[in-house]
Structures are given as structure tokens and as C-alpha cells.
Amino acid sequence: MSLTLAIDTATRRTGISLATEAAVIAQYYEEGATAHGEALSRLASQLLQGIDRSEITSVAVGIGPGPFTGLRVGISFAQSFAFALGVPLISVCTLDVIAAEVSCNQEFAIATDARRKEVYWARYSAAGKRLGEVRVIKPSELTDEERWLPTAGDAVEIYGELFPYLLEPLFPNMGLLAARAAEFSLADHAPMYMRRPDATPPVLP
Amino acid sequence: MKSEPLVLGIETSCDETAVGIVRGTTLLADAIASSVDEHARFGGVVPEVASRAHLEAMVPGIERACKEAKVSLADLDAIAVTAGPGLVGALLVGTSAAAGLAFALDKPLYAVNHLAAHVSVDVLEHGVLPSPAIALLVSGGHTSLLRVDDVSARITSLGATMDDAAGEAFDKVARILGLGFPGGPAIDREAQSGNLSAIEFPRGFTQSKDQEEHAFDFSFSGLKSAVARYLHDHPIFHVADVAASFQEAVVDVLLTKALAAAKAEGIEHLIIGGGVAANSRLRFLAKERARRVGVTVRIPRPGLCTDNGAMVAALGSLLVTAGATSSQPGFEARSALPVAQVTLA
Numbered sequence: 013m014s015l016t017l018a019i020d021t022a023t024r025r026t027g028i029s030l031a032t033e034a035a036v037i038a039q040y041y042e043e044g045a046t047a048h049g050e051a052l053s054r055l056a057s058q059l060l061q062g063i064d065r066s067e068i069t070s071v072a073v074g075i076g077p078g079p080f081t082g083l084r085v086g087i088s089f090a091q092s093f094a095f096a097l098g099v100p101l102i103s104v105c106t107l108d109v110i111a112a113e114v115s116c117n118q119e120f121a122i123a124t125d126a127r128r129k130e131v132y133w134a135r136y137s138a139a140g141k142r143l144g145e146v147r148v149i150k151p152s153e154l155t156d157e158e159r160w161l162p163t164a165g166d167a168v169e170i171y172g173e174l175f176p177y178l179l180e181p182l183f184p185n186m187g188l189l190a191a192r193a194a195e196f197s198l199a200d201h202a203p204m205y206m207r208r209p210d211a212t213p214p215v216l217p
Numbered sequence: 218m219k220s221e222p223l224v225l226g227i228e229t230s231c232d233e234t235a236v237g238i239v240r241g242t243t244l245l246a247d248a249i250a251s252s253v254d255e256h257a258r259f260g261g262v263v264p265e266v267a268s269r270a271h272l273e274a275m276v277p278g279i280e281r282a283c284k285e286a287k288v289s290l291a292d293l294d295a296i297a298v299t300a301g302p303g304l305v306g307a308l309l310v311g312t313s314a315a316a317g318l319a320f321a322l323d324k325p326l327y328a329v330n331h332l333a334a335h336v337s338v339d340v341l342e343h344g345v346l347p348s349p350a351i352a353l354l355v356s357g358g359h360t361s362l363l364r365v366d367d368v369s370a371r372i373t374s375l376g377a378t379m380d381d382a383a384g385e386a387f388d389k390v391a392r393i394l395g396l397g398f399p400g401g402p403a404i405d406r407e408a409q410s411g412n413l414s415a416i417e418f419p420r421g422f423t424q425s426k427d428q429e430e431h432a433f434d435f436s437f438s439g440l441k442s443a444v445a446r447y448l449h450d451h452p453i454f455h456v457a458d459v460a461a462s463f464q465e466a467v468v469d470v471l472l473t474k475a476l477a478a479a480k481a482e483g484i485e486h487l488i489i490g491g492g493v494a495a496n497s498r499l500r501f502l503a504k505e506r507a508r509r510v511g512v513t514v515r516i517p518r519p520g521l522c523t524d525n526g527a528m529v530a531a532l533g534s535l536l537v538t539a540g541a542t543s544s545q546p547g548f549e550a551r552s553a554l555p556v557a558q559v560t561l562a
């Protein structure tokens with residue numbers, strides 16, 4: 013069997029799954045805006061119970077956009093997991109995975125919670141292809157045309173009144189990611205932080 | 218008979234991304250990448266900058282350590298990782314990487330205490346640790362006096378700094394002297410040509426009124442202020458003399474307290490670790506003063522005193538050998554992990 017392990021920690025739902033190209037073996041989720049690390053380990057131990065590691069032939073990971081610490085937890089886990097097995101690491105944009113499950117016959121948008129009253133936002137064609145760059149922006153700063161696009165992703169839960177036309181889903185479907193990982197593969201493995209570090213120098217009185 | 222355990226250790230509690238490999242008590246690899254240069258312009262470690270650097274340096278570090286040790290990951294018996302104390306965002310990169318390795322290889326994972334690891338590292342250099350022992354751990358992040366009955370199971374905190382860590386005091390004083398960051402090596406260098414008794418700087422918590430409450434605690438903020446005051450009052454000063462006198466005050470307090478603790482606990486062994494243990498004056502004076510009171514001193518070489526992965530691997534190896542239970546998935550990295558907790562369940 014040729015299995016792909018998929019991991020995503022870019023939203024407040026930590027997810028992990030295992031699939032072949034033909035079928036999803038299992039997928040597990042845990043909710044929580046913090047503690048992605050603990051959640052991921054718990055889910056991994058459930059998922060990998062009795063799985064022969066040598067059947068895992070690739071690892072896919074959501075590289076964001078997402079809040080810094082949670083995002084890194086998933087990437088760090090996935091990187092070393094793939095390295096230890098000597099299998100390729102596939103980096104994917106979490107918003108692209110959410111978009112892949114949207115069914116909409118016109119252009120739409122994905123918006124996920126970026127905290128600090130901002131969202132990660134990107135626009136997609138009706139076929140689910142990302143149009144342009146991912147942005148991090150206050151929902152109120154989107155143009156009316158952008159806000160009126162049908163929108164999926166967990167930001168619609170928080171800023172529902174600003175996004176008049178709501179779509180599903182809110183979070184990435186991990187089974188779908190594991191089964192179709194290659195389709196989402198990005199050339200660049202760098203985490204999509206979208207923001208500079210809060211490089212506030214430590215206080216030295 | 219089973220051969221000695223082969224353990225890989227990961228350390229990311231501050232700005233070093235470090236991966237070490239040991240077999241039993243033999244050091245096989247010690248790969249370290251540091252983001253210290255990226256923090257220099259801020260005069261201290263910026264957590265988010267450190268965390269980003271850890272993620273980039275982690276897999277290359279693991280790869281380098283394996284090459285250096287000439288082992289493959291599949292040969293490992295266990296993984297060990299620092300779970301605290303330290304910067305939480307930084308710790309999490311290490312604990313996640315360690316979990317990824319442990320799950321991929323289906324090997325036990327030991328989440329360990331950074332301070333216990335600092336003590337353990339000396340087995341790599343000087344063999345089996347004496348016990349019980351007093352441990353003095355001094356760095357930019359910690360200043361602790363410990364009683365170590367069993368480094369893999371029983372450590373008691375005797376005292377700690379109430380304000381700045383010893384290494385922090387070095388950083389701050391180096392900054393007001395214009396010597397740059399990190400301050401420890403700069404002050405050590407400068408002090409070589411200075412007069413260590415040129416200026417009488419205060420020794421925190423050493424007066425008789427402190428003996429009841431703070432016999433084994435430390436305070437360096439008064440010292441730092443005294444240096445600032447001295448510079449203010451003496452527009453023309455000799456940098457080397459200030460550095461040497463300041464350094465002497467720190468070293469004097471550290472050793473006075475460590476040896477007093479040894480006496481109070483009736484213990485004849487002192488182990489010194491942490492980045493400040495790389496300080497040449499501390500290393501010299503520790504041996505001198507301990508000898509006079511019949512205490513043996515063990516200090517690992519400077520490269521093993523600063524944060525490294527080998528110390529985590531060394532503690533992991535001691536835990537495996539002692540038959541300790543490995544950590545359950547879902548353990549929590551903690552910025553203020555108490556030293557009494559050598560491993561996380």
C-alpha cells in the first residue's frame with residue numbers, strides 16, 4: 013500500500029489523516045486555538061496505531077497561512093517525520109485545501125481567522141484555482157466586491173456580518189488532502205507566515 | 218547483554234537549534250546552529266525570530282548529527298527533547314520535531330527538563346555523576362542551585378535568582394559598557410586585562426539579614442544598577458577594570474552560595490553548568506575555592522556548558538538505562554517547568 017500522511021495546524025482545528033489515492037484510511041481532528049502540539053501528538057498516536065510505517069510514502073503538510081506557533085508545530089512534525097522515513101514532504105496552502113471542497117459556480121473566496129481582527133484571504137476561480145496572492149487583511153478593508161464573493165473558511169463564523177454570502181466548509185478536509193496531496197503541491201516549502209515577527213526587543217532596563 | 222542505548226537529543230529552548238547523539242555516556246555528535254546573530258541588534262533573544270530559525274535549522278541539524286555520529290535514525294533506541302523551561306514557541310518546534318521522529322521511527326520519546334540536562338551532560342566528559350551533588354546552573358536564562366540525588370529522578374531546588382539571571386546581568390552590563398551581545402564572552406575577554414579589585418561592587422543576598430530567607434537565592438539587579446551608577450559618577454572609567462570587578466562580584470556570589478549549599482547539605486561534590494560556566498574566571502576560581510573546603514568540582518568543557526543537544530541526549534540515555542517510562546503523546550511543553558520534574562509523563 014502507498015499511503016500519504018497529511019497534517020494541518022494552520023487553523024484552530026488540528027487535523028491529521030492517512031489515505032491512498034483511492035481511499036481515505038482515517039482522519040482525526042481536535043478543536044482548539046492553542047495547544048496544536050499536544051493535539052497533534054494525541055491524534056497521531058491514534059492514527060498510526062498498527063500502521064506499518066514503511067507503507068507511508070509521502071507526507072503532506074499545510075504550510076499556512078496560519079498563526080505562527082500553531083503553524084510551526086505541524087510543519088516541524090511533518091518535516092522530521094518525512095525525513096525520518098526518507099519520503100518526500102509535500103507543502104500545501106491550507107486555503108487551497110479548503111477551496112478544493114467548495115462547490116460554487118462562480119468565483120469565490122476563502123477567509124480564515126488570522127487573529128488580531130484580521131483574516132487570511134484569497135480568491136479562487138469557480139474551478140477552485142487560486143487567483144493571485146494570499147493576503148492578511150482586516151475584513152472591513154476588503155472591497156465590497158471582494159466581501160460579496162461567496163466565502164468559505166472559519167473567518168465567516170467570526171465575521172459573518174461582513175461576509176454576506178457564506179459557503180462551506182470552514183476547515184480543510186484532511187482526508188481529501190491526503191488522497192489528493194500531489195494536486196496541491198507548492199514549489200516553496202517556506203511557512204506562509206504573512207507577517208513579520210513581532211520583533212519587540214526584550215525590555216532591558 | 219544489550220549494548221548501551223543510542224539516543225538522539227533535541228534542544229530548542231532558546232536561540233540554539235541543537236541536536237546531539239550519544240551512545241550510553243559516549244558523545245557521538247553535537248550539531249548546533251544558533252540564531253544569536255539575528256538577535257544581536259535587539260540586545261536579547263526575540264522569541265519569534267528564534268522560533269522561525271529553529272524550524273529552518275531543525276532537519277538540517279538532525280541530518281548533520283546523524284552524519285557526524287555515523288548512525289542512521291533507524292538505529293536509535295530513543296529520542297529525547299527539552300520540554301522546558303524555556304521560550305514556549307521555541308520549545309514547541311523541538312518537541313514537535315521530536316514527536317515527528319518518534320512517531321515515524323516508532324521509538325520512545327522522553328520529554329525532559331532543560332536544567333536536568335545541563336547537569337547530565339557532564340557524564341559525557343567525566344563519567345558517572347557523583348551523588349548526591351550540588352549543581353550550580355548559570356546562563357542567560359537561569360541561575361539555579363540544586364541538590365541532585367539522582368539526575369534522572371530526584372532533583373531539589375535549593376535556590377534561584379529573584380530577578381536577573383547571571384547571564385542576563387552579563388548581557389546588560391556588556392551593553393552599558395558598549396561591548397555588544399552576547400555579553401558573557403565580551404566581558405570575560407575585557408576582564409583579562411582589568412583589575413578585579415579596582416571597584417567594590419555589591420554582592421546580592423550575601424548579608425546576614427538575607428541568610429534566613431535567601432541563603433541560596435541570587436539577586437543581580439542591584440549589581441547591574443551599581444555598575445550603571447559607577448559609570449554615571451565616573452565619566453572617565455577603565456572598561457577592563459569595570460568588567461573585571463563586575464565579573465568578580467558575580468563569580469564570588471555564585472561560588473560563595475554554591476559552596477555554602479554544599480556545606481549546609483553535607484555534600485562534597487559540585488557540578489557547574491550553563492553558558493556562564495564557560496566563563497574563565499568562574500572555572501578557575503571554582504576549583505581554587507572548592508579545593509580549600511574539600512569539595513570536588515566538575516565543569517564540562519565550555520562547548521558542553523552552553524545549550525546543546527548532547528546534554529538532552531545524555532539525560533535521555535540515563536533515563537533509558539534507568540528504565541524510566543517514556544512520555545505519553547500529548548505532553549505539554551512548559552516555559553516554567555520546575556526542576557523537580559525531570560521528565561514529563
Ligand SMILES: [Zn+2]
Pocket residue numbers: 331335356358491492523524
Ligand atoms: Zn540552558
